[in-house]
Amino acid sequence: MEKILDIISAKVSQAFAQAGYDAAYGRVTVSNRPDLCEFQCNGALAAAKAFHCAPMQIAQAVAEKLSPEDFELAEAVKPGFLNLRLCGSFLQHYLQAMATTPDYGVEKLGQGKTVVVDYGGPNVAKPLHIGHLRSAIIGESMKRIYRFFGYHAIGDIHLGDWGLQMGLIVAGLREQQPELCYFDHDYVGPYPEEAPFTLAELEQIYPAASARKNVDPAFAEAAHQATYELQNGRPGYRAIWRHIMRVSLADIRKIYDNLDVHFESWLGESDADPFIPDMIARLKAQGSAVESEGALVFPVAQEGDKKEMPPCILIKSDGAVLYDTTELATMVQRMQDFSPDKILYLADKRQSLHFEQVFRAARKSGIVPETVDMEFLGFGTMNGADGKPFKTRDGGVMRLEQLIADIMDFVRKKVVENQIVPPEQVEQTAKQIAMAALKYGDLSNQPTKDYIFDLDRFAAFEGNTGPYILYTVVRIKSILAKYGAWQNLSIQAPESQSEKELMLAITKLAGNLETALRTSSPNVICSYIYELAGCVNKFYHETRILGEENKDRQAGYIALIALAKDILETCISLLGFSAPERM
Ligand code: ARG
Numbered sequence: 001m002e003k004i005l006d007i008i009s010a011k012v013s014q015a016f017a018q019a020g021y022d023a024a025y026g027r028v029t030v031s032n033r034p035d036l037c038e039f040q041c042n043g044a045l046a047a048a049k050a051f052h053c054a055p056m057q058i059a060q061a062v063a064e065k066l067s068p069e070d071f072e073l074a075e076a077v078k079p080g081f082l083n084l085r086l087c088g089s090f091l092q093h094y095l096q097a098m099a100t101t102p103d104y105g106v107e108k109l110g111q112g113k114t115v116v117v118d119y120g121g122p123n124v125a126k127p128l129h130i131g132h133l134r135s136a137i138i139g140e141s142m143k144r145i146y147r148f149f150g151y152h153a154i155g156d157i158h159l160g161d162w163g164l165q166m167g168l169i170v171a172g173l174r175e176q177q178p179e180l181c182y183f184d185h186d187y188v189g190p191y192p193e194e195a196p197f198t199l200a201e202l203e204q205i206y207p208a209a210s211a212r213k214n215v216d217p218a219f220a221e222a223a224h225q226a227t228y229e230l231q232n233g234r235p236g237y238r239a240i241w242r243h244i245m246r247v248s249l250a251d252i253r254k255i256y257d258n259l260d261v262h263f264e265s266w267l268g269e270s271d272a273d274p275f276i277p278d279m280i281a282r283l284k285a286q287g288s289a290v291e292s293e294g295a296l297v298f299p300v301a302q303e304g305d306k307k308e309m310p311p312c313i314l315i316k317s318d319g320a321v322l323y324d325t326t327e328l329a330t331m332v333q334r335m336q337d338f339s340p341d342k343i344l345y346l347a348d349k350r351q352s353l354h355f356e357q358v359f360r361a362a363r364k365s366g367i368v369p370e371t372v373d374m375e376f377l378g379f380g381t382m383n384g385a386d387g388k389p390f391k392t393r394d395g396g397v398m399r400l401e402q403l404i405a406d407i408m409d410f411v412r413k414k415v416v417e418n419q420i421v422p423p424e425q426v427e428q429t430a431k432q433i434a435m436a437a438l439k440y441g442d443l444s445n446q447p448t449k450d451y452i453f454d455l456d457r458f459a460a461f462e463g464n465t466g467p468y469i470l471y472t473v474v475r476i477k478s479i480l481a482k483y484g485a486w487q488n489l490s491i492q493a494p495e496s497q498s499e500k501e502l503m504l505a506i507t508k509l510a511g512n513l514e515t516a517l518r519t520s521s522p523n524v525i526c527s528y529i530y531e532l533a534g535c536v537n538k539f540y541h542e543t544r545i546l547g548e549e550n551k552d553r554q555a556g557y558i559a560l561i562a563l564a565k566d567i568l569e570t571c572i573s574l575l576g577f578s579a580p581e582r583m
Helices: 004-018 043-051 055-065 088-100 131-148 164-176 199-213 217-231 235-258 269-286 323-338 349-365 400-417 423-443 466-483 497-507 509-518 522-542 551-575
Strands: 028-030 039-041 071-077 081-086 114-118 152-156 290-292 295-298 312-315 342-348 373-379
Touching (some): 004 028, 004 039, 004 081, 043 055, 043 081, 055 071, 088 497, 114 131, 131 342, 131 373, 131 509, 131 551, 199 217, 199 235, 217 235, 235 400, 295 349, 312 323, 312 349, 323 349, 349 373, 400 423, 423 551, 466 522, 497 522, 497 551, 509 551, 522 551
Parallel strands (some): 114 342
Antiparallel strands (some): 028 039, 039 081, 071 081, 290 295
């Protein structure tokens, strides 16, 4: 379906042409004076310059050409604006078409296209912390938005599983238990099925080893050596690596499942490893990879650079590969496996230099051709009340698991105190509200901005919050349940201002979803549903819906709020949460 602004613009453009002016001046926007009109066109002001006549004269001539069947108001106002209000019947037909067309008639802009969304990005063997939360929440939402538009969207978790942290664990374990067969050069296998550590032990080995490398150069050297040997296939180290992966991944999966965040591809940096030798050979042959101080680098600086642009480092002087290397090799792999039209990367915005470097390298080397779009969506930090990165009460890094548990406790208490649902539904309802609080709290901010995590505010049932949206959906659901069979009723023309405002808000769905898609901004969907929910609640307060005696009129009300509910539920599913039946 055409977007409402496009339809209205076409009508106004035609009127410009009929009045003898260029149709290009007919672009209509949503009014910035909703007290005066719903839409406006400022084209007469520009046309006046080109046609050397008074803008008012043009605006008046155009207004006269507009049909009263479309516009209840088409008025020229000084100095030459065109103020517009739509007829109720126009809205009625537009909404009826939305209600009866799949996905509300939103155009499938991604049909036949594939996008890889690289998000999550946890580092194996390190506990997930809140830094990974935004990646998971925003990435999942972007993936769902792509899917809604018809893209084949592949969520790829891109595990951090090949770097120094793996070598640190090997070196740490070796010190604790040097007698293990993994460290014995003469041992020819098979290696034990059982890991030599539990998850809890693993989570101690890593931070201890990581702290130690900063103060103990010999240990740091051993960890680098272990990383190199692991990457080069030492069997005992690969066996330890597999243990680490299995133990850690089980936990990682659990946490993402709990967040309702799901990946189609569970590949990691290590999976790019087999692609590295060929890639390096190609880059050397091209002349794009060169030796520099014992390392192999890919210079990416170019003329006109305003800041320093260091080269990508492909192979360090000690032989190990780095983040840049696995990043580029992963591109090789993705081009081969998915031939995507686009790759969207999510990571902390402090990684923007890394992505600028590898994007340049990918283009220069032809690893990713110009026809494939690459975008880095760098997100800001989630801060505590003090404006600094969110910490635990004792100042430590907040583990994601802990954060989710804290939010659940907070919401569960509220659900129990307010006696919202029977005891057996408490857990499920609390979960839905908690997810709405957490995800909406995050997504309602522009991804690139930092924000302050404020559970009291995020979990409130009033204000610009996820639970408020859920509350609105639940309110409509309860009216629909009392009404009875509410499907397939017809939308009617509005009779009151609040009804018309609700209808106008509904028409803006497609435009807002497209903006969210094009600008990678789920926050646009949040603002949209906040406005829509506000219109629903205003309409509800000003209208006797269940008490309405005229049955036809009542059916129209029901059709309208049912459409609003469906749209709200569709939008929250794009944000990654869902509404309970009762609240
Ligand atoms: N593992 C990385 C981190 O914890 C994020 C990975 C982002 N994705 C990528 N392709 N580099 O910061």
